Amino acid sequence: MEYLVVFLVLVVFLQTRITDLKRAVICLGSQSFIIAIACFVLGLSNSQGIHAILPGVLTLIVKVLFIPGAVYRLVGKLKNEREILSASNVNYSTMAAALFLVLGYVIVERLLPGSAGRDIIAASILMIMTGLSLMVLRKRAIIQIVGLITLENGIYLLGLLMTEGLPLVVELGVFLDVLIAVVVLVILTSRMRLSFMTTDTSVMKKLKG
Amino acid sequence: MNYCITDLLYFILALPVIFSGVAATNCLGKDLLHWLNRLVATAVAGAIVMLTLSFDPDMPYIGRYIYLDALSMWMMIIIGTLYFAFAWTSKAYLDRDTNKRYGYLRRFGRLEGRFYALSHIFVWIMFVVVLVNNLGLMWVAIEATTLVSALLVAFKFTRTSLEATWKYVMVCTVGICLALLGTIIVYYIQLNNIGTANPLDWLYLAQHSGEINPAMAKFAFCFLFVGYGTKIGLAPMHAWLPDAHSEAPALTSGLLSGSLCICAIYVLIRNIIILMPAIGIDFISGLCLFFGIFTIAVAVPFVVVQRDIKRMLAYSSMENFGLMVAGLGLFVPVAAQAMLLHMFNHALVKYSLFYTAGTIMEEYGTKNMMRIHGMMVQVPKTACFLLLSIVAILGMPPFGVFFSKFYMIYGFFTADHPWMGIITLVLLAGMLIGILYHILRMLGSQPKRKSSGELFGVVDSVVIAALLLFSCVASAGLSEITVLNHLLESAARIVLGGVA
DSSP states (O other): OOOHHHHHHHHHHHHOOOOOOHHHHHHHHHHHHHHHHHHHHHHHHHHHHHHHHHHHHHHHIIIIHHHHHHHHHHHHHHOOOOOOOOHHHHHHHHHHHHHHHHHHHHHHHHSTTTOOHHHHHHHHHHHHHHHHHHHHHEEEEEEEEHHHHHHHHHHHHHHHHSSSSSOHHHHHHHHHHHHHHHHHHHHHHHHHHHHHSSGGGGGOOOOOO | OOHHHHHHHHHHHHHHHHHHHHHHHHHHHHHHHHHHHHHHHHHHHHHHHHHHHHHOTOEEEEEESSSHHHHHHHHHHHHHHHHHHHHHHHHHHHHHHHHHHTOGGGGGOOOOOHHHHHHHHHHHHHHHHBBBOOOHHHHHHHHHHHHHHHHTTTTTHHHHHHHHHHHHHHHHHHHHHHHHHHHHHHHHHHIIIIOOSSSTBBHHHHGGGGGHHHHHHHHHHHHHHHHHHHHHHHHHGGGGGHHHHHOOOHHHHHIIIIIIHHHHHHHHHHHHHHHHHOOEEEEEEEHHHHHHHHHHHHHHHHHHOOOOOHHHHHHHHHHHHHHHHHHHHHOOOHHHHHHHHHHHHHHHHHHHHHHHHHHHHHHHHOGGGGGGOOHHOOHHHHHHHHHHHOOOOOOOOSSSHHHHHHHHHHHHHHHOOOOHHHHHHHHHHHHHHHHHHOOOOOOHHHOOOOOOOOOOOOOHHHHHHHHHHHHHHHTTTTTGGGGHHHHHHHHHHTTTOOOO
16 A cells, blocks of 8 residues: 555656646556555455445546546647646646645644554545646646546545445446546547637636626 | 326436437437427426425435435426426527527537437436435536536537636536535545444434534535535636526526526535534534625626626626525525525526527627617517516516515524625625616617517517516415425425424
């Protein structure tokens, strides 16, 4: 479990520095893969039967294969697209992620002192905050989708750890929602490419007031 | 013939899905599609009427995944009425939008099938929101409404509608993710304080709400409030609301404003009922009152400077949602009843307003209110409906909204928040002045622009008139309609935490 946390933190830090869209998607896939392993580890140690392996299997299918696959296909159609950021900007993002990690540990110490999965809760808080900041600060639609999935992964991991998995029906519903969300976002992004000739969301500023 | 509640519920939950599956295949002829759509919605509305008549508010129906009590029954009535109105106005709207010079949909052929499929599934998910018994499933359904309605908001795929949809999906999904976090914390509380039986079951949690740990409950409530508040459109998180409401097709705007946002309020109420004994009324009441009134205060200036008619209506919706949340925060029976009644009235009147606004957009080829003059002369029927609905939404007697707003304001004074009541009254007056200024200018003065003639048909006029009349009769004569009155009283009791 500890190794997983190290890898997870590494991947999230990497995500704050990536500007190339393809690499961002691959990074997202590997992040989800780590979550899937965490699901298997926690599931097999805590419960029996279908509830032990189902979250892991679903994560593997939906978040590791389907979502990055769909987004990757979309990225393949985009030409000359990358997140434009200056070096100092990237450094600030990474620094912010480091702050979020410290913040995560502070929150854990305050709210749930002495809990078993202290490191992994901190890591999931890091993921939630990083996902939010990716969605707010980055301009490319693809990176915003990546941020959204990172946020969702963080919340999912936190839920997995705090409650040893949601009830089965709810779990299935959550996965279904994530799946539909990505489908909708991919449709929107490809329409955006047709209408605006770019996936830079900062060109969309006509609606105000 | 005698049907039991289970049959009726299965009927209500099965029919829209089947229809949208058929409509999505796009193999039906245009006329058949329109008539089938009307038939399905009428059948579902009829089933809801029968359900209302056979349902005893003091005896909630408990199924495996379904829980139906007075509060959910009330929401079913609201959504069902709008569903009925949607089905009977959709043909006129779609025909116009695919034919006339300003019709957005004219560039694409045969999109009616897809539009119907999405709309019916959208309404169906809202039925699911109010019927499921599980807090987690409620969350799932609310998120699903966002996603399905996103495709409806972007239906025209114009640049502005894409922008609105992107904002809508991004803002609402983040908000709803926070609500998921809140739900997870509620489950954590349940595991630690109550036990592992009946995970996240609403009734079970409500019966055991006394055993909840206050500190964690407060934490969970903050996330739930921010999360579902985003979906309701409360002030700092409202960025998506005017965009989505103004860019969607008029029918979708009506459904969004009339039923979707109150579904979010419904889920918030369900969560509040569980967490209230642990947190205490003061904290919840303070948050609801502050954000509710803040939302009204934010909406007023935007209405006054608005030029886009649908955006103006969207801000008016925000004002009404703010008022509902503030009314929820008062925690007195009269305000709780008024809030539920206001949901009903607002839904009906706002649907007719959005529909009328859509008609005006097609008659004049613009959404800009500054370019529309002399409607009384050019399009008397539309002008009449616009005036009536505006008068209704602003809360003037004899329309229904008057009664609900009046009792809500009365609630402020009985609940010992007189200053809040006065502030709300002042803000509502500002709203009235802002909206009337724009609307009267559109209705009066000399026509300066050619319109494409009166577009209100027979069927849609009847439906809109019926909506206005229904809201008027149901609120004014509430004490005479025993079924609705009894239902409303029981629903208000549930809102205040009186679970069977």
